[in-house]
Amino acid sequence: MTRNEPSTEIEYAPCKLACPILTDAREYIQLIAERRFEEALTAIMSQNPLPRTCGRICTHPCEQVCKRGQVDEPVAIAALKRFAADGPWKDRLRQVLPKASSGHKVAVVGSGPSGLAAAHDLALLGHTVTVLEKLPIAGGMMAVGIPSYRLPRDVLEADIRTIEDLGVEVKTGVTFGNDVTVESLTGDGYQAIFLGTGLHLSRRLNVEGEDLPGVLKGVDFLRDVALGKPVTLDASVIVVGGGNVAIDVARTALRVGARDVLMVCLEKQEEMPAAESEIEEAREEGVAVVNCFGPKRFLENSGRLSGIEFKSCTCVFDEKGAFCPQYDENELTAMDADTVIVAIGQAADLSFAEKDGLTVTRRGGLEADPITLQTPIAGVFAGGDVISGPATVTKAIAAGKRAAVSIDFYLRGESIPRSEPAIADQVASLPPGVIERTRQFARSKIAGLPVEQRLSSFSEVGPPFSEDLATKEALRCLHCYLGARVNKEKCISCLTCLRVCPLQVPTVSKVGEITIDPFVCQACGMCALECPVQAIEISLDPGGEIAREVEKAIASSQHLERLIVGFFDLHGNFAKKDLKGLREDYPNVLPVMTFGLRRIDRSDILKAFECGADAVFLAGCPPNRDPFPEAGDRIKRRTAHARTQLEAVGLDGRRLEIFDMPDEGLVEKGSITELIQRIKEMEPSPLRVRR
Amino acid sequence: MITLEQKQFAQIKEMASHYDRLLVLGCQTCSAMSFAGGEREVKELASMIRMERKISGKPGDILEDAIARQCDPELVDLIGDKVRGCDAVLSLACGAGVQMLAERFPDKMILPGCNTTFLGVTEELGVWSERCAGCGDCILDKTAGLCPIARCSKQLLNGPCGGSVNGKCEISKDVDCVWQLIIDRLARLNRLEMLEEIFPVKDWSPAGHGGPRKMIIEDLKS
Amino acid sequence: MKSGSSLERILESGQFAVTAEAGPPKGSSSKVIQRKGDLLKFCCDALNVTDNQTAIVRMSSLSGCVLLKRLGVEPVLQMVVRDRNRLALQSDILGAAALGIHNVLCLSGDHQKFGNHPTAKGVYDIDSIQFIQMVKTMRDEHEFLNGEEISGDVPLFIGAAANPFADPFEFRVIRLAKKVKAGADFIQTQGIFDMPKFTEWMKMVRDRGLDEKTHILAGIIPVKSVGMARYMRNNVSGLSVPLEIVDRMADAKDPKEEGVKICLETIEQLKEVEGVHGIHIMAVAWEDIVPRIVEEAGLMPRPVV
Ligand SMILES: Cc1cc2nc3c(=O)[nH]c(=O)nc-3n(C[C@H](O)[C@H](O)[C@H](O)COP(=O)(O)OP(=O)(O)OC[C@H]3O[C@@H](n4cnc5c(N)ncnc54)[C@H](O)[C@@H]3O)c2cc1C
């Protein structure tokens, strides 16, 4: 698709576009870059009811499409979310208050992500929600599927507690269909029901010997481990399957005593559905993988499993890419095993359906409208894996959120809207020239736990980002769709934007019309500042905003004897504590943070003086961290120009300084102290209004 | 385009000092393109004047505005109310704009904040150079498309003079000798013989030496 | 005879002419010109009176010419188009004719930026070639530039300048041809130090037959000091001073003597160049040396015509 055509599409950053719940990752990434961590978490929480959980186990489709990935490697969005969701500030966060009670009661069946998301959003809308869960613990597959070394239980519990804090009641050990029914719930005053019951049966291979003792079912095995049932394995284990679940099974097997774990799957290495990184981690831990075999039968020895016979698989998918395995029945291989765990997929347990008059689809799921999630029974909605088939936590959350909207409309007696925003289904490509001109910054990486330590427990495999690393990583974001927008009515086709853009994004037509591709633009701000008629608006750190911040900062610091406005480039290598330190060490310095000094216009500097600043300095980030180092010289010349302007109005030009930030921290103490000293030797600013 | 430069602040300050309520009025065409008086410079200059006044204890309000062009009456009239509400207008347009304001607002003092420099081209961002002198009788067909009137320091029509060295004009090593450029271009075009002709004396009357110029298109005018 | 000037007569009779420059003062005293006239009277055939040379205001060249004329010296009236438009130029030409001045040298003039009034408005209404053509028309057709008739004669021997050392070199002869075509009867060249380049130029001049259509007087600048040599080499555009000359001046025990020697050598060589019909000595602020140079170059006595 070409971006430049006028379109009714909503311009979503690729990361947002790819996210099933349309999380605006960009927003919290920016906040992290600005060291506003609490706000980052608030932003996440306003979109995602399970932030801590998702920070760890989301499959992060956002990263696959991240624009940065076209330049070097995608922004580590998932790790950033986890960073924001986990930090100590999480406890300081103020709870969002639900709307006043609507008086409606909703029952949510299943405490998986779909159910929890629906409960969360419904509660916020003022409805009274009860979650009914069959198992003794809440969380669905997040609790009993995903192993705790990937998602520590306390993390999940914390997320669930936050939802409970909204007034949601979670009742475990209640089986829909047995303990309660549509009828009984209606009788108890529930006006709507959401079914998010997931897929909790393991698919069968349907080959000889499958019911032998020693043959386990994948999700059952994981559930048993998760619920703390006594599961111990020894000696050799074969896991059948090549997906993420199979990997979880294999790695869990290692943690409950298995000596050798062998994964056997139909697919070739590169066709395996499991994520590459997961396979890699499993291998590191000692899981062996054998490709291109399909089970023919289980082998028995004196009533117990002794091994499994495989036929070789020649091809898994047909020309259309559909699953259609072909075997060579002549080539058989037998492998010994004490235990075989079958992890080839999940199915829904819909035993409750018939009783309640719900329709089961041919694929073995519940029937529901794909957009409104209404089932044929009035007031009953369904979503998540049980509708979509095996999917992901975020997709389940998306379903839960959508269900909440539908239910809300339903409860208010309004018809449920069916429209969905038209969004582009494909991410555009950056022009090669822009890729070339974009400065590369390596993705921040953190070492995982050593293997021995991982295997000896279920403790979490990946450590979190440090503050430093997180901000550095967040600053890699290329600010999709936050950049320049030309106001065509104002533009005079002077071509300044085209000439000044370090990436050469703007183009001009024969009639002088300027086009700035909002996807390609990286919001560096140069054009918006230099445009002589100020026809360019920019969303990231707009100029007017900077001037307002200056005014605000000065207005709120009138008690100080001398005022120094310091413009800081957020790309500097400093931490939150440095900001605090600055405030303590130099109370006279009023910091104004920006995504690059290139955004500071002479008028911003003049503004500061006009408002009464005694001095102004610009602190540029170290060149090795500057995404647009080529602008450095221009910034220096611009500052020099501002200095002559100051002198022209009768202010000492030495009141304006520009310096580079140190390699670490906010300011070089020497230069600040020197500036302060200089100011002290001068008269106070004649422009200060003394109250 | 017409290029302009903002006057030295000292000069602006001086001429504006007699008026308390001052409107700094930008022109969003040539002046903006010259970075002399577009919206951005209005903002900056207004801020400077305010500061200067505060420092020197002078009273007054500084208003800011910018219009698309100051050389057209209809556009100028659009800010009539604002102009009437102040003591003087500091126009950041070219001389034409300043005079249009003066014409439309006979009771108001209009001050020029810019110098009109020349008719030229943008060589690159921040660099402009003169190309045309508005002589009213274009001769570029005879000079290989390079204007000796605008670009030869002596406006020679039969150049180059004896001061041309290494392609540079005698007045400065930074100024190209346009006659060298003309010769080079004619050589490329294989038309060097054009130089053998004596270029006749030029009629300067259309260049403004025939009195103020006016242009009328009969079928357009009312 | 076009003008009846002695310079014309000497040149037309095939004799080797000698002219020199006599700059008017930055003041109103007639003495300076008179002194220069007396000094150079016997060693030169005519004296050029410069016209606000290097754009520095001096007594007008027309008045200088009149002062010389009173002494019995033949003047060459230099006129630049920098300071006068076509009206002023034509009226001054008429005045010169009336005052009995018979030689005029038509020039562009140094740019006003170099002078002592750098903020002046340059006139440049017409250029030097158009000026030559205009004077010729006045003389030969008795017509003003606008075609109106002139009453009375305008007997002027028309001169022009040529600089063989300016760029582009190949064009220099074409430009000379234009000046000749416009009506230049004689040419005074820029000072010559770079003999090879000058002879090369002269060959091109002869190839075009220009030496037969006009009289070329080669420029001579006596150098007083190594500083002056260096200054001219580095700072005067359109002057080519080879390093060798600078070195000779630098090494000389008596630089003034060396300067004279260089002049004499140059003149000796110039006499041999076919098509050179005379020399023009520009001894700015060193006029005293001119008689000696002319004497030692074997060009004395000057013919009486
Ligand atoms: C091993 C494994 C690993 C996975 N890893 C990831 C991962 O890393 N990232 C990712 O995004 N996704 C992962 N998934 C997928 C993800 O967990 C599911 O897509 C998601 O949990 C589906 O959510 P849900 O709400 O639809 O159902 P579930 O999470 O399955 O929740 C359904 C809940 O309903 C309960 N329930 C069912 N029937 C009844 C009933 N009759 N009465 C009461 N309660 C009932 C169940 O006990 C369960 O608690 C993984 C899945 C598995 C199996």
Ligand code: SF4
């Ligand atoms: S560059 Fe930033 S905004 Fe763009 S896709 Fe990546 S994370 Fe999202």
Ligand code: SF4
């Ligand atoms: S800089 Fe502004 S006015 Fe100039 S072309 Fe770009 S948008 Fe238009």
Ligand code: SF4
């Ligand atoms: S904001 Fe920066 S990257 Fe975007 S168009 Fe403007 S100059 Fe180019």
Ligand code: SF4
């Ligand atoms: S050097 Fe060239 S540009 Fe300069 S005055 Fe002479 S001819 Fe004109």
